[in-house]
Amino acid sequence: MKEIENNKIATVIRDVFQSKHDDLVKTEARKILVSHYGTFSQDLVGSLSNSVEELLISIGDKKIVIKRMFSILLEGLQNIRIHGGQDDSGNQLGFLLIGSDTDDYKVVMSNIIEAGEREKMEVHLVEINSYTEEELKEQYLSVLSNEFLSQKGGAGLGFITTRIKSGKFRYSFDDVGPDALLFSLELTLPR
Numbered sequence: 001m002k003e004i005e006n007n008k009i010a011t012v013i014r015d016v017f018q019s020k021h022d023d024l025v026k027t028e029a030r031k032i033l034v035s036h037y038g039t040f041s042q043d044l045v046g047s048l049s050n051s052v053e054e055l056l057i058s059i060g061d062k063k064i065v066i067k068r069m070f071s072i073l074l075e076g077l078q079n080i081r082i083h084g085g086q087d088d089s090g091n092q093l094g095f096l097l098i099g100s101d102t103d104d105y106k107v108v109m110s111n112i113i114e115a116g117e118r119e120k121m122e123v124h125l126v127e128i129n130s131y132t133e134e135e136l137k138e139q140y141l142s143v144l145s146n147e148f149l150s151q152k153g154g155a156g157l158g159f160i161t162t163r164i165k166s167g168k169f170r171y172s173f174d175d176v177g178p179d180a181l182l183f184s185l186e187l188t189l190p191r
Contacts, residue, residue, distance in 0.1 A: 009087035009112070012176040013037075017095045020108050020184070030099030030106060037095040040084070045077040052098065065191055068165040069105065075158050076109040076185065084111035085180055104191050107166075110184040118173055118181055128159050129168050136164050162187065 017037045024030045034052060036044075049070055056066045073096075080094040087093050094111035113121065131139060140160050162185070163169060169187040176182045 007088045007091070009176045009180055010089070010091065010093055012174070013087070013093050013095070013110070013112070013182055016110065016174050016176075016182055016184070017097075020095075020110075021097055024097060024099035024106060024108070028099065028101070028106065030101050032097065032099050033105075034096060034098040037093075039092055040077055040081045040094055042081065045074070045081055048077060048096065049073045061191060065105075065189065069107075069189055072107060072162055072165050072187065072189065075161050076107070079158050080109060080111040083113075085113050087112060087180075088177070100191075102191070105189045106186065107189065108184060108186045110182055112176065113173075113181050113183045115175075115179050115181050121183065122171075122173075125159060125169075125171055128163050131163070136160060140164065165189075 014037060021032065021035060025032060033055060034048065036048065052073055053066055053070045056069060077096065080096075081092070084092045084094050092112070094109070096110075097106075097108040099106045099108075128136075128139075140157065143157050143160065166187040166189050169185055171186065172184045174182040174184070
């Protein structure tokens with residue numbers, strides 16, 4: 001862990017993580033339910049998704065909310081694990097924050113991407129956010145029937161599925177190194 005402490009990219013990511021955490025607590029007056037900064041192994045992705053599901057059940061949330069949250073987390077955390085870039089020391093860092101208030105949940109997921117991917121991602125995200133519900137469903141079915149798989153094994157359904165489950169999302173890019181950005185996806189899930 002000492003390696004992460006001496007790593008410039010990791011330091012910037014930790015600062016962004018802390019800033020987003022503070023925004024949720026201080027600015028939005030949310031209670032933090034889940035907070036993780038670090039790497040995301042397959043076991044951790046499964047454990048976090050299942051733990052959040054159990055937490056929402058214990059809180060007494062509606063089944064539809066629990067199913068949507070589980071789907072969003074599984075999709076988003078797998079995306080971090082599979083597509084996330086690496087810091088100066090070869091660590092695949094990212095973070096997850098889930099805050100709640102009486103009306104909704106706010107989910108923030110972040111991971112490192114190559115700086116050269118920003119424009120392509122931004123075009124894709126703007127397009128997905130602009131779709132009507134019907135266009136989203138059509139795009140979802142189109143991607144499913146196309147059966148295209150990327151080099152890393154994805155079919156490009158992640159952001160579409162997340163948008164279907166949560167509504168429009170926000171995103172940001174923070175410079176973390178000469179060729180690296182921290183991509184953050186923020187979404188709100190009504191309770």
